Amino acid sequence: DIQMTQSPSSLSASVGDRVTITCRASQSVINYLNWYQQKPGNAPQLLIFGASTLQSGVPSRFSGSGYGTEFTLTISSLQPEDFATYYCQQGYRPLTFGGGTKVEIK
């Protein structure tokens, strides 16, 4: 199985901050990499697919980059509604997720 490691596991940030989350794969997943946002009590929502393509309706302050084994999710200017947990997911079977990064209010 491909292991996905996210860092940090949690972070504290303020509204307006630039936030970067890293996801590393134990072997290359080329660009078969998705990012999800999950708010407490809710199901995850797809943010980014193909490592860098924004899902329809996702604000442009979210961006993704990377290829192979290292990927990043960036929020350019953190908004109050962005405080949530973020997960990466790779696309080779068995499909696996990273352990999550919780973004908290500073």
Place this chain on the structure above:
Amino acid sequence: QVLLQESGPGLVKPSQTLSLTCSVSGGSFSSGTYYWSWIRQRPEKGLEWIGYMSYRGSAYNNPSLESRLTMSIDTSKDQFSLKLTSVTAADTAVYYCVRTVYTNYPKFDSWGQGALVTVSS
């Protein structure tokens, strides 16, 4: 807009079978573009892919659960189902049914609200 809704018992005894059904509305169920997945999230843990299947019945399961897992699909009712046998406390989780877009590789684009299943005597 597609809507997915999980249903089934919220409490299952150890060693018994966990059964869940997902009802899909809003179209797209018989589209070849989509697979239909189950994903679970154990308390305070991350996300675990269980498996997915197409409306034609092609199924792919997580090998870690495959020996206990059966998925099925009922195109006449726009429903798909999950059965997990010989459950233990480790199977306590929120179970999500998820529409899966499969172009090049899978991405989970629409999720049910989730169903909490507790395994306890």
